[in-house]
Every structure is written in C-alpha cells, then in structure tokens.
Amino acid sequence: MFTPDLIFKIVLIVSIFAITLVIAMYSTYGERKIAAFMQDRLGPNRAGIFGILQPLADGVKMFMKEELIPDISNKVLFILGPCLAMTTALMTSAIIPWGSSINIGGTDFSLQITDLNIGVLYVFAVTSIGVYGIMIGGWASNNKYSLLGALRASSQMISYEIAMGLAIIALIMSTGTLSLKEISAAQSGFHWNIFVQPLGFLIFIICSFAETNRAPFDLPECETELIGGYHTEYSSMKLGFYLFAEYINMFIASAVISTLYFGGYNFPFMNDMGLSSNAVAILGVIFLFAKIFFFIFFFMWIRWTIPRFRYDQLMRLGWTVLIPLAIFNILLTGAIIFATNN
C-alpha cells in the first residue's frame, strides 16, 4: 500500500502545502515590507528582528477576533465563500513541477504532485472556478458593497480569463503540449518561453494581475469605493482566508508564470556545470523559487507603482486591447510556426 512513491508523494504534498502557506504568510509580510521600502519606510519591524514574526502576530490576531456573521446573510454560503476561495487557491499547486525528478536510492521521484497531460487547462479551470469563492461570499453577505465587489470580481475575472486563455493558446502552439512538466522540460537551460512569446507573456502577466485581484486591478476590494469589497462583512479568520487566498493565488500565479515563461526549474548552464542530477534538481528548485519570489516581488512592485484602474478602463483594457492583442499573438505564432515548418 505505502509504496515509496506514495510516501514520497505524501511528503511532497505536505511540504508543498506547508511551503505554500508559509510563503503566503510571508507574502503578507513581504507586501508590507516592500510597500514600506518603496515609500521610503521601514515597514513592520517590531515583532522579531525586522518584524519577522509579524505574520504570526497577524495570524493570532485573526484568530482572536470576534466572529461576526451578519444576521440577514445566508449563513451556509457565507461560510462557504472563504472556504471555496481558499480551496481553489490551494488546488493549483498540485500540478506545478517544482523541480525535475530527484533520485533517492535508485528510484526517480518527480517533484511534481501529478502530471496532467492537460495541466495548463487544469490551471485554467481552477482559476475559473476561483471566482465562486468571491461571488458567493459577496452575495451571501447581503451587503451592497460586498455584492458590488463580487460582481466586479466575476466580470473582471471572466473578461481577463479570455485574454489569458488566448495567450496560453499561443504558448501551447509553440510548445506543442499542455503538460506543465513537458513545458518545463522543453525549456531546459536557457530556452525560456519568454524569448518565444514575449507578447504572450505580457498579456499573461497582465491577466494574472486581474485574476488575482491585485492592484492595479483590485477593484473588487478597492477600499476607496467599496470599503472592503466582497469581504466587507467578513471578520476574523474568514477574512483571513480571503486575504490568504489572495496571497496564495499570487504565489501560484508567480509559479505558473515562472513555469510557463521563465523556464520553471531550469536555469542557464544547468547541464554544463558537471553537477549530479540531484544537485541540479535541488538547484533547480532553488532557482524556481527565486523566480517565484521575483514575481511575487514584481506583483508588489507593480502594486505600489501603478494607480488603480477605473472600472470602465479595466473592461476596456481587457476587451479592446488584450483580447485583440492575444488574437494577434496567436496569428503571429501560427504564421511563424507555419513559416518555420515549411
């Protein structure tokens, strides 16, 4: 029953779960820190050295806060919302190749929980159902700000999913596979997809901002207009779940971007350094996380650089710029593939 493979998988799952949560936790910290730095401040620095224990303090605070469920809300759905958000946020990590396989005692263990032959679509599917958490929560709150936030979230996510999908299609055209493992493997060394699909990358990353509800597309929760958006009525750990989900989403989005466009666990000269395969694999994992951290940083960087869009601007950007651009990208890719194949 408990084959080494299974044990390894369980270990992998648990560790990825843990890492995800830790990264999400520290993303909150990172966000505050980076925001501070960009604004010439220091950020949290009281809990622990450099405020390193701040996330723990926040977590404790979240748990200690009073649980409030509005009287006129739909109780079941009100609780279901953050759970869904959290679940869908965590689901994607299952198919990301965190590294190439490592060899333990003569057996190869893949550093990927499962390799779907349609992995890219899986990511897409999970993203697309991610919106339910927000919608249900926003609607169940029975609060107009929440509802507006939920509606904004849904239309924003649906709109940008299209451009995102189209960008991915161009990528798939050039890689010829939907499996994330194969996509990663094909980018060995420095053959990163970003050099093949610069435009696609641009579209994809813009869309991931919208999909994760990050600034400058954080309209569903924009404080100046909607108080807290879809989570206005939430408090305590349910609010924590929503916030957490957002950071997990950001982490996963960074991981996906790294995997799809930036070579995943690959790094330049990985095969020329004469290292053992295990060493390469471990280095690869480190490189992947380096890329991920860069993108998490990038997310925050953008957040503190660009002001929030207006709602109509957001929609116009999505429908009249990104989607045509993505279609153009597909055509371009097709033309290039056609030209190079002949």
Add this chain to the structure above:
Amino acid sequence: MNALLVLSIAGLAALFSGFSHNKKLAVIVSLLALAAAFTVNVLDWNTAVRYYNDMLFVDNYAIAFTGVMALTMLLIVALFVDYKESVEVPNAEIFALLFFSLAGGVMLVSYSNLLMLFLGIEILSIPLYILAGSKRHTLTSNEAAIKYFLLGAFASAFLLFGIVLIYGVTASFHIDAIAAYIKNSNGQTPGLLVAGMFMLIAGLGFKISAAPFHFWTPDVYQGSPTIVTTFMSTVVKTAGIAAFYRLFAYAFPAITAEWIPTIAVLAALTMTVGNVTAVFQSSVKRMLAYSGIAHAGYLLIAFVSISSNPASSVLYYLIAYAVSTVCAFAVLMVIQHTTGSEEVDGFKGLSKRSPFLAFITTVAFISLAGIPPTAGFFAKFYLFSGAIKAGHLWLTIIAVLNSCIGIYYYFRVITAVYSTGSDSTPVELGTVQKAVMIITAVLAVLLGLFPEMVISLL
C-alpha cells in the same frame, strides 16, 4: 459552400458598414452580397461536391434551396429601404445577424452530418432570438425574444438528444452512414434509434413550428418587428423544412414505416390547428403566423410520399409560400405604418386608398389560399397529388378541408380590402417597396402559370 463563404463575409461586411455615416450603405452592401451569394451558388449547379470530409454535400437540392433563401432575403432586405417601423438596433447589426442566420440556413439545406444540422439550426436561430427582441423597449418584442429563445433552446436539447441516441446506435453522425446502418440492420432497427428519430422530429418540428410544438410561433411572429417576422416565416421556414426533408430523405428512407404515420398525424394536426386558430385572429400578423403553421402542416404532407422524391414539390411550395408571404408582409408593413394597426380592420377601404395595394394584397392572399392561377395553387396541387399517390387519401382530404378554412380567413382580408373603410387618405409607397410588391406578385402568378420552371429543377 461558396455561398456560405460569401454570406459569412457579407455578414462581416454588413457589420462594418455600420461605421459609415451613410445609413443606406448596409442595405446596398447586403443586396450586392446576396446577389453575389446567389450567383456563386448557382454556378455550382449540377456539380454535387462534398466538402470538408463530407460535412456538407452541396447537391442540386442544396443549391436550389440556398438560391431560394438568398433571393427571398434579397427581397426582404430590399424592403428595408422603405421600412418605417422603429427597430432600435442599427441596420448594420440587423443585416449582419440576418446574414449569419442565412448562413445557418445554408448549412441546414446542405448538411450531410448531424453536427452540421445542429450547428446550422443554432446559427440560424441565435440571430433570430436577437432579432425577435430588437424592439428593445417594446414589451411584446421582449416577450417574443424570451419565448422564442427558451422554447428554441428547449427544442434544441430535444434535437440534440435525438442526435446522441442515433449516434449511440450507429456510431456515426453522418447521414449516409446512418442510412447504411439502418439498411444493414434488416428491419431490426434498435428502439434507441427510433427514439432518437422521434426526438429529432420533435426538435425539428419545433423549428418549422409544427403542432404540437408550435406554441411559440404566433407570439414570436407577432411580437417581432414585421420585417423580422417576414424573414422568419420565409427564409427560416424554408431552411427548417429543407433540413427536415433532407434528414428523412437521406438518413431514414429505409424505415419509413416507423415514422410516416407519426409525421402524417403531425401534418394533419399542424394544419388543422394552424388553420382553425387562424380563423379566430383579428390581427393579420398573428393570422399570418398561424397560417405559417398551417403551411408547415401542408409541407409535412410531402414527407409521406418521400419514396417518390417530392423534393421539387417541397421546393416549389416553399417558393410559392415565400413569394406570397413576402408580398403579404410587404403590404402589412405599409398598413401598419399608415394605420398603426395590424388588424384586419386596418385593411378596410384599401381598394379606395390604393388600388395598387389592394390588387397586390389580393394576389398575395389568393396565392396563400391556393387558388389558381397563382403559385400557391400548384404548390398544394403537387403536394396533394404526391400524398394521394402514396395512398394517404385521408391526409389529403384533411388538407383539402383545411385549405377551405384557409380560404375563409385569407379571403376575409381580401374582403376587408374591398369593403368600405373610414380612412380614405391615399397610401404612399416607396419605389423599392413597390418594386418588391410587383416582383412578388408577378412571381406568384407567373409561377402559377408555369410551375414547370421550378418543378423540373430537382
């Protein structure tokens, strides 16, 4: 196939013509495109090509019906020039939708794969759902849209389930393969296939508004803008019937015993319901809707004689019906505009107000009633003789009795035209409008005198 291409491009062209400030541009583009579509369509005559892995089989049948639909739409588009009823959607979009719908119609007459049938129906219908609701602030139009949409989608589901069951038995969506399977099964047709076939009948019966799937028709026809109604009752009906016929003539000719009784009953029911209900209508538009149902019933009579290939009769009937209906609706549009009502009473005194219109109305309704020397007569004649030949005398007798009921309500309009009315201001007509009326009326008579022109086609 080329026609499909031209129509798709035409749809886009019409859509983009909306950017121009010239309001007539869309009409001109559409007319040219339709003429082009008709031409390229006719050029394929007698070639019978199978396109794209046999998705489309463009034989003479397909070409003939495509031609009919293109020409009918040409007339309808021409009516747009002088169209007065307020449609709250710009012409460009309307034409684009009409073109897409027509493209769906073309697929419906030339499919040889059930997938194309399904897609064709949807491409035909979805623009229509929109067009039906194109008087956006009018409640009746809204209602027409939602009813058409809901019931249309409902029927599509039935159609789909039928296709699925047939696929389950025959492992193919191709109508030739289905026919071959049935032939090879030597009379042991699986029940699942028969069930699928009946689901198809239900689904397609809805599209051609056969009773008891006709409930949407009057409301939709009445609620939609008149010009859209014209399109629905001519082009759409042509496509629906042609698709229906093609399916049963190509895929199920080997098990006629299974479905002919059903269709015969359906036909009888449809024409009876259509005609009898039409008698009680005071709105001409609604009456024409019921008459459309009745005509669908007559057309279903053709199916009982499917073994003797009544395709040409169906074609002729549809042409006759389309010509007369376009003519009738053209008049109705004028009446609606001048009197603001679509009731039979609105026609009163028309012979005084405009003898020309009175004459055109007469021709149109005589043709609809099926009285010689108009096309409507021969249309019925061919169908009835086919049915008698196939031994369905009872069906023919019902049809004949129904024709008489039909005459009753069609002549009520004609009678109203010649009775004295309160209003006596002369009616003004646009040139193009007039031209369309003349063309349709002349065609209605000409085809009645020389039916061979059409009958010899197929």
Add this chain to the structure above:
Amino acid sequence: MQSLTNRKKVVGKKEMTWVEKLYIPAILGGMRITLKHMFSKKTTISYPEQTREFSQIYRGMHVLKRDEKGAERCTACGLCAVACPAEAITMVAAERKKGEENLYREEKYAAVYEINMLRCIFCGDCEDACPKESIFLTDRIVPSDFERNEFVYGKDKLVETLENPIDISKRQTPEVLEFKKNKKLTHNR
C-alpha cells in the same frame, strides 16, 4: 495672469504619440522610480529608541527657568500672556511670604502658571516678551496624551526641577541673542 514664481509647468492636452499610448515606457518609468526608492535611504526613525536631530532653533515645550540659587525667575508680570497670540498662557500672581526667598526670586511670583499646549503655536513670543528671562522654549517634545485637559500644563510640568535643570543653551545661538536684543523687531506682528 503673470506667473510670479516661474515654477509652473504647462501641460498641454496634446495627442499622445503611439509609443505613449502603449503606456509601457511610462509604466517602466514608474517602476524605475519605485525601485529606486526601494534602495534609497529610509526616512523612518525608530522613535523611542532613536530621536530626530532637532534644528538649533527648534521651538518645543516651554520651560520656566530657575536662577542660579534655584529660585523661580517668574514674577507673574503677565507680559508673556499678553504677548501670546494664541492666548494660551494664564497665570495667577501671589505675594512672597516670609521664608520663601529661596523659592521665588522676586516678591511677586506666579502661584499658578498654565500653558494650554493645544492652543500654543510655539511662536516664541513669550520667550521674547519675558523681561526676567524666565520662560524659554526648548527642544523637548510635548508628549501625546489621552485627555484634552491633560494638555493644560501647570507649573508642575513647566518649572524645571533642581535635580534636572533643562539646558536651554542650544537655542540661544548668537543670532538668537542678537535678535533678542533688538526687541522692536517683533517678527510676528
């Protein structure tokens, strides 16, 4: 209107060029700026541990000085209260009793001396007005508090203690002293 400062920048509503419409250069520019700030010196001061370097002429919380013998210099003449533009100062004068010579330098002294720190605008006019060189503004910060009436500082907070004399020399630069000599230059009026 003629610009007086010549600092204004005219931003015309000119049509953006193709490159500008892409916004990408602008975004990159913005990102460059934020990134630059990331590595620039932080302006935060960890306040309780660190304190900010005060300017030499900083005018902070007041102090009522004592003379060399430790007696209060204030004679409750009221000039400071008169000079105060914010009317933040009030006092009640009293006569020195026997045996209090070591406490009050003059025969009259301020039994109550209050400054409302919420009103005070720290202009320094009181300091200028004081003929006895009793009141000075120092580089101390008025601490925060929870109640409004806590901000009405009495002598308990204002008068320096013997054990802990307040150094006022920092502000009394030669320039300030020179300025003070020329009392006619009442800069606030």
Add this chain to the structure above:
Amino acid sequence: MITIALLSLPILAALFLFISRNAMAKQIALIATVAELVLAVVVAVQFEQNSAVQFLANYSWIPSLGIDFKVGMDGISLLLVLLTAFLMPFIVHVSFKKNYDKEWAFYALLLLAQAGLIGVFTSLNGFLFYFFWELVLIPVYFLAILWGGERRVAVTFKFFIYTVLGSFFMLLGFIYLYLQTPGGSFDMAALQSVQLDRETQGWIFWAFFIAFAIKMPVFPFHTWQPDMYAESPVSVTMLLSALMVKMAVYGVFRWILPVTPLAVEEWGNIVIILSVTGIIYASCIAIVQKNLRRLVAYASIAHVGLMSAGVFAFNSQGLEGAMFQMLSHGIGAVALFYVIELIYEKTGTMEIASLGGIMSKAPRLATIFLIFILSTIAMPLTNGFWGEFLLLLGVYKYSIVLGTISTLTIVLGAVYMLRMYQASMLGKTSVLTQNFEDITIPETLILSVLVVVIFWMGVQPSVFIDIAKHPIESILYPLAPTVIN
C-alpha cells in the same frame, strides 16, 4: 387554332381594358363579345356532326404531370360555347346604363369570366378543366364584391368558400384519377378510360358531385344561391344563372358520367331524389317570393334540379334533354333577368307587390316578358318545352314515380311564374309604375333577338340536339364505335 382564338379574344380584350383603362370600356367589351359570337358561329358552321373532338389545339404545359394545354370541341362543348358567346353580349349590354366605378375593370372582369367559361367548355385536359373552373371564380368574386349590393361582402364570401370547397374535392378526384392512368396523364381521354372498381367509382363520384352540386346548385347545396343572385350586379347574376350553372352540368357530362358509370347507377337514385326534392322545395319557395330576382333565383334552382335529375337518369332522353335545357335555361335566365333589370331601371324596385299594371303602360315589354315566361314554363313552341319534355321523359324512363313528381316543375313553375306576371304586369298600376315608359325600339330589338332564338329552338329543336347527339351517344355507349343517325 380557332379554339385558341375563342379563348384568347376575351382575354386580350380584358387585358386591353386593364391596361388602357379606356373610357369606352362598355363599347369595347360589347364589340369584343360580338366578335366572339361571330367567331363561335364560324365554328358552328365548320362543325361536322360526329362524336370526334374538333378544332383541336394541343400545347405542352407541365409535361412532368401530363398536363397539356389541350383544347378542342365536340358537340356538347360547341353548344355551350355558342351559348356563352350568344349570351355574353346581353350580359355586357345589360349594364350599359349603370355608371359603375372603374368601368374598365368591370367589363374586363366580365370578359375574363367569359374566357374562363370558354376554357372550361373547351378544355380537354382534366387539370386544365379544373384550372379554368377556378379561374372563372376569381373575376366573378371581384365583380360581386366590388359592384354588388349592400350585403355583397358576406354573400360573396359565402359563395366563394362554398364553391372553392367543392372544387377542391373535384381536384382530389382528378388527382386520384391521374394517379390511376398509366404513365400519369391528365388528358381527358386518358382520365375517362381509367377502369375503376365500383367502390372507388363511388368515391370519385361523390368528390366530383359535391363540386358540381354546389355550383349547380342541387338541393341542399343551394344556400348560397338566392342571396348571391339578389346581391350581385345584374350582369353577374346573369353570368351565374345562365352560364356558370352550365359549367356544373357540363362537368357531369364530361366527368361523372364517363368516368364513374357504375357509381351513377348505384348513387344516381339518391341524386335524382335530391334533385326532385330540390325542385319541389325551390318551387314552393319561389311561390312565396316577393322579390323578382329571388323568385327567378329559386326558379332557377328548380330548373336546374330537373336538369340534374335528367342527367343522372343517364339515358339518351335525359341527356339530350339536359343538353337542350341548358341552352334554353341559359337563354331564359338571361331574358328574365334582362327584363327584370329593365323594370328595375324604370321603377327602382324589384318587389312584386309594388309593381302592377305595366301591361297597360308598356305593352311591348309585357309581351316580350310573357314570351319569356312561357318559355320558362315550357310552353310548346318555345324552347323550354323541348328541354323539359325530354328531361321528364328521361326521368320517367328511370322511375315513374320520380318522373311524376318531376312533372310538378311545370305545374308549380306555371303557378309562380304566372302569378308573378299577373302581379307585375296586369292589374292596376301602382305608384311606381304610374309613369312607366315602354321600352325603346333598340331595347325591343335586342330582346327580339332572344325571342327569335326562343322560337327557333322551340320549332327546330333538332338543329341543336343533333349537334350534341353523337357525343351523348358516345357517353352512353362508350364502347360502341359509331352510332348510326
């Protein structure tokens, strides 16, 4: 070729009127009808007395269905064509004094109706027959609905629905027959030679009979008729009673008798009983009628009933009688309606009660009217006598009882006709007839033509009967090659 000329002359004239909208429409129409009459006489002169179809013209029309444009005439057709051509000038002329709106259309439609009638009588193709049969209806419909009386709309509507309903059944019959022909043809000969069993013949018989019975009209299908006669413009009333009724009888000759002889044997008695019932019923109602037109209308039902009884007696006397009676009834009907119209013109009424004493004011009119009435009640020496005589003989031969009852036609006919004559012409003058002016000389001349023909036919019936004899023989004995005279 001359058949085509007969057909196209009125059509061309009608088209000319439609297009030119000539103010002289009356005259042009009259000229056209007279020209048609001349043409018909030419045909009659050239006619050879045998059972063959002559003046044949055959063009392909819808070959796929075996429908040809095949026209020609045998004796029966010729007589009816002659009748049409002869009566049309009167029908046109009777409306001369009316000032109709859009006269050109009125006369053009009349001419079209004539063309349709000639088409019905000459077509040698079942489909063509049906086609013309329906074609007649349209001009009549418009004539009635546009220029009719007050209740025209409802009445015409009823008439139209009735007749179209009937003709649809006829169409079904035709289609059925067509499908039985080898190779599929609507040719008359082909349709007539179809061999059917008794039961099928019964079905076909009834399909045709309903159509013809409505048109004739046979009791109980007659309800449209009196109203229609009363409400239509006089020309149309004449057209209906004198000519369109003959279409139905002609149809029986052409289709029911040759195609379904067995069914006629089986069902003939029912039809005859119906017809005889109709005779009695119509006569009785005619007696109590107060309106001249309605009276003549019911009289017409009675006469037609006798014709139908004679035809369905299916013997040579019956058929010949019917043939002859068609002519005389046609002439008689036109004559009576003409006179009634004259009276109406001068008095403005058709109510018998408000007339009277015209004889004293207008002896010429009264005399001619008397002759017409005598013809109608089958006075010997007039044409009515021979027709009714032969018909009664035929019915007697078929059944003595029915024959006897049929004789009541004459008796009752005499009753209502003479009562009418007495009430309107004799007695004291009423307010309306006080200043009654006698008919003018031209009018007298026109009516005299009718009088002459009435007497000619009454004196020399064989001239007409002989023309139809051979075809009738060939209907009765289809297998016999020729019949010796």
Add this chain to the structure above:
Amino acid sequence: MTQFLFYFLSFVAVAAGLMVITAKNPVHSVLYLIIAFFAIAGHYILLNAQFLAIVHIIVYAGAIMVLFLSVIMLLNLNKDNEPAKSNVLKLAAAVAAGLLLVTFTGTLKGTESIIAAQPYDDQIGYVKALGKVLFNDFLLPFEVSALLLLSAIIGAVVLVKHDLK
C-alpha cells in the same frame, strides 16, 4: 472502486439536478447545478475523457454558471416571488417528464447488442487525438461555430447596450 465512484457521482448528479429544479432560490439552483456539473465532470474522467472534463469545468462551471450567477445577483432575482403553478399543471409536467423517462428506459432493450465490442482505444480522450479529429474531420463545424459566437456577441451587445446611436 471506480464502480462505486460511478454510482456515487450519478447519485450526486441526479440529486443535484433535482435540487436545481426544486430550489426556491435561484442562487441555490445555480450552486446545485454547479455541483451537478462537477459530478458530470467526474463521469467524464471515469470515461477517460480528461480533456473534456477540464473543458467542461472551464466552460460550464467557469464561464456559464458565473454568468448566471452574476445576472441573478445583478438583477437581484433571489427573491422568492415565483408564483406557483397550479397542482394540475405540476402533475401534468411530472407526468410528461416521467413518460419521457419511461420511454427512454423502454427503448433500452437490446442495447447490448447494438454496441459492438470495439477494441477500446484509451487515447481518444487525449488532446492529441481529439485535436487531430477536430481539425481534420470536423474542421468546417469548427470554422462555422465562429459565426455562432459572433452572432451571440453582437446579440449580447445590441440587446443590452444602453445607447445605440
């Protein structure tokens, strides 16, 4: 195991389907329908049609139902103001649907025989195989579905846009 899964998913699908049509609140209906869709997606996976399953989730759960949900929320249609149909109508509806079901089950007889025991090809559900079939055999439908979507887009715009011209 897989058999159990089949029946479990079937049960979920049918139960959720039943709830869809009986739920009073449209939002609940939507959620139940999503559950039903997930169950159906599970069936697809059991049938070795992973691509289909994923696309099913993306299209139905990810797009279509979101639209439903947002329309319901936007129009605030969650109020339970639906007038009840009369019991007779309800009964008639139930009878009609039941008859349909009975008919289907009635036609099942002899179904085993019609499904020829084909050698099972487990590759058909894979993207590669599907892509080949789609772009070879079904190219034309693929192309023409563009018309369908285009007209749907036009429709959505012209019907809902506030100011046309």
Add this chain to the structure above:
Amino acid sequence: MENISAQITQVAPLEHYIILSALLFSLGVLGVLLRRNVIIMFMSIELMLNACNLLLAAFSAFHSSAAGQIFVFFIMIVAAAEVAVGLAIIVMIYRNIHSIDINELSKLKW
C-alpha cells in the same frame, strides 16, 4: 488518473449511462415545465444539454470514436452562445419590467 479507466466497460454498463442521462434529461424537461422563473427554466435546459453531453461522452468511449467527444465541444460552444444571448434577453426584459416572471409577459397569449 492514468489508469483509472483502462477498461472502460468495467466502470458501468452502457445502459446505466443511458439511464443516467435520460434521468438528467427528464429532470431538465421537468424543470422547464414545472418552473416559471425564466432563469431556472434556462438552467434546466442547460441540464438537458449536459445530459446529452454525458451520453455522447459515454457513447464515444464505448464506440472508441472521438467524434462523440468532439460533438460535446460544439454543444459547449452552442451553450455558451445561448447563455450569452439568453441572459442578454433576460437583462433586457428586466430593464423594462423589473421582473423576469414569465407570467408578467402575457401581452401575447400563448
């Protein structure tokens, strides 16, 4: 997932798939007939379409032919288009009458 259904017939016999689909389809029909809320009727139709999809996938597996699955994609396209149009119509109606109760739409009699 790789080896879940190597032998498809072991999962369930085809009849069960047909019955399941028929059940779902009938539920959809029932929903359309039973309910008056347009949106729920619409959802019932979606349920019907999904019954078709499921059955197609099952047949596709049992026939070992990819055509069935391809058909499903087209049904999805159609469903998406229908939803777009249908919801647009519903929104349009809602703007006019502030309700989507089908009973309010009775200007035209059924």
